[in-house]
Amino acid sequence: xxxxxDYYEVLGVNRDASDDELKSAYRQLALxxxxxxxxxxxxxxxxxKEASEAYEVLRDSQKRSVYDQFxxxxxxxxxxxxxxxxxxxxxxxxxxFEDFFGFGGQRRSRSRAQRxxxxxxxxxxxxxxxxxxxxxxxxxxxxxxxxxxxxNGCEPGTSMETCGHCQGSGQVSRSQGFFTVRTTCNHCHGxxxxxxxxxxxxxxxxxxxxxxxxxxxxxxxVDSGSRLRLTGEGEAGMYGGPPGDLYVFIxxxxxxxxxxxxxxxxxxxxxxxxxxxxxxxIMIPTLNGEKKLAIPKxxxxxxxxxFNGEGxxxxxxxxxxxxxxxxxxxxxxxxxxxQEALLKEFADLETEKFSNKLKxxxxxxxxxxxx
Numbered sequence: 001x002x003x004x005x006d007y008y009e010v011l012g013v014n015r016d017a018s019d020d021e022l023k024s025a026y027r028q029l030a031l032x033x034x035x036x037x038x039x040x041x042x043x044x045x046x047x048x049k050e051a052s053e054a055y056e057v058l059r060d061s062q063k064r065s066v067y068d069q070f071x072x073x074x075x076x077x078x079x080x081x082x083x084x085x086x087x088x089x090x091x092x093x094x095x096x097f098e099d100f101f102g103f104g105g106q107r108r109s110r111s112r113a114q115r116x117x118x119x120x121x122x123x124x125x126x127x128x129x130x131x132x133x134x135x136x137x138x139x140x141x142x143x144x145x146x147x148x149x150x151x152n153g154c155e156p157g158t159s160m161e162t163c164g165h166c167q168g169s170g171q172v173s174r175s176q177g178f179f180t181v182r183t184t185c186n187h188c189h190g191x192x193x194x195x196x197x198x199x200x201x202x203x204x205x206x207x208x209x210x211x212x213x214x215x216x217x218x219x220x221x222v223d224s225g226s227r228l229r230l231t232g233e234g235e236a237g238m239y240g241g242p243p244g245d246l247y248v249f250i251x252x253x254x255x256x257x258x259x260x261x262x263x264x265x266x267x268x269x270x271x272x273x274x275x276x277x278x279x280x281x282i283m284i285p286t287l288n289g290e291k292k293l294a295i296p297k298x299x300x301x302x303x304x305x306x307f308n309g310e311g312x313x314x315x316x317x318x319x320x321x322x323x324x325x326x327x328x329x330x331x332x333x334x335x336x337x338x339q340e341a342l343l344k345e346f347a348d349l350e351t352e353k354f355s356n357k358l359k360x361x362x363x364x365x366x367x368x369x370x371x
Contacts, residue, residue, distance in 0.1 A: 004072050007054035015068070019059065026055040053082045070316040080229065116143070116235040116244035123248055125218065127255035131265075131287055131312050133220035140214060140246065143207040143235040149199035151236070153206040158197040163188035207236055216248060221315035223260065226250040257285060263312040263321030270328045271295060286310045286323055293325060301329040 008015050011025040029051040031037075038044035057063045057075065066074045119142055125134070145151040154160060162168040166185035170192040173182050184190040198204030214233055222228075227249055234244025258265045269284060279297040283290045286307060293305055304326050311321025335343070 005050070007057055007067060010050055010054040011058065017058075022055060022058050026051060049083060056083070066316070074316040082231075114238040114241040116237040116241065118244040119234045119246045121246060121248050122251065123216075124251045124253055125222070126253055127258060127260075128287070129218065130222050130250070130252040131220065133218050133222075133313075135215065135217050137213050137215050138248075139211055140233075141209060141211050144210045144212070145236045146199060146202035146206055146208050148201035149206060151206045151238075153195050153199055153202065153204040155197040155199050160193040161196055163192055163194050166192065168192040206238060214246065218250070219315060220313040221263070222250050222252070224250060224252045226315070258287070260312060261324075263314050263319075264324055265311045265321065266324045266326065268326045268328055269293075270330045271299070273329050273331060276300070276327070276329045284323075284325055287312075295327065299327060299329070301327070303327050 008017070011022060011029065013021055013025050030048065033044045033048035033051065035045055035048060057067055057080070063075065063080060119140060121138060121140055123138065149156060152160065163185060165187040166172050170185055170188060170190040171182045172185050188194050195204045202208050214230065216228065216230070218228065227247055230246040230248065232243045233246035236243050258267055265287065271280070271282065275295055276299040277297065280295045282293055282295060284293045287310060291307060291310070304324055307323040307325070309320050310323035313320045
């Protein structure tokens with residue numbers, strides 16, 4: 001069970017709070033607990049992370065809807081795992097911090113840290129693996145930190161140097177009449193530093209392309225279009241920045257017998273007209289094996305029957321849907337002479353039965369008219 005506090009309680013707002021109210025509440029908390037204003041204060045750090053996570057969820061309408069319905073467990077089931085650290089928060093909220101108090105962006109520019117790119121991986125699952133969950137391993141190619149230079153792009157034993165053209169500012173100025181125009185330095189490309197001796201392994205990039213195997217735990221109940229987020233499994237960040245995330249998009253293959261309707265599974269089962277008329281007990285395939293179904297006398301084509309709790313597990317709770325069985329009454333196409341004779345005899349009896357019923361109705365109408 002999660003011990004996280006309620007996100008609305010963390011921000012101190014009502015559950016129907018507007019976007020502006022959420023932003024205002026977060027601004028106050030971020031200003032109060034920002035690490036630049038609370039150096040070496042572990043309690044302030046945790047409060048800052050808690051408020052940032054709450055705001056990240058509640059400002060996103062989709063995440064907020066999942067949270068309102070299913071709480072923290074619902075978010076975890078959908079792949080949300082919160083922030084990995086401060087740089088992850090600053091990467092997501094950098095513009096907001098600049099709007100709030102003007103130092104969020106400065107913090108990032110001083111360190112030059114850049115968050116790594118997110119990656120996407122599409123995976124096809126069988127119907128059963130999607131229904132009950134599975135663990136699998138995938139292989140992805142992504143940019144990883146160069147171990148030779150530890151990601152700084154410099155040959156071991158050397159270091160970066162301040163750009164002599166812009167004096168480390170990342171910009172150069174030139175006069176045009178009465179105006180001074182600032183442009184990005186072409187020598188350092190705005191970084192303010194240059195690499196005189198690039199790493200021979202990564203050629204100064206600080207990253208190399210590598211193939212990596214990643215284990216994925218797929219929860220029970222996923223469907224086509226479901227998305228899993230693996231925090232930190234994207235490409236490596238630049239200059240000490242946090243890695244991106246890996247998003248796994250799921251496509252579920254169709255099943256030859258079952259069809260899915262949200263958490264219910266639907267199937268069609270053929271029966272003979274004799275079984276429909278006289279009733280029978282038949283074995284029906286389910287997701288967990290076979291189960292006996294009682295067909296009552298007089299069953300009609302298209303009648304539906306239900307096995308409670310034999311459907312798909314819900315992604316956000318421990319409940320399972322139902323299995324719905326639709327019977328299809330099959331008309332025989334090849335009869336023996338004996339079967340034909342029996343059916344003709346049955347047809348004669350049905351005709352006689354119908355005729356007697358009709359006569360009874362006519363007599364009733366005549367008796368009513370005589371009164």
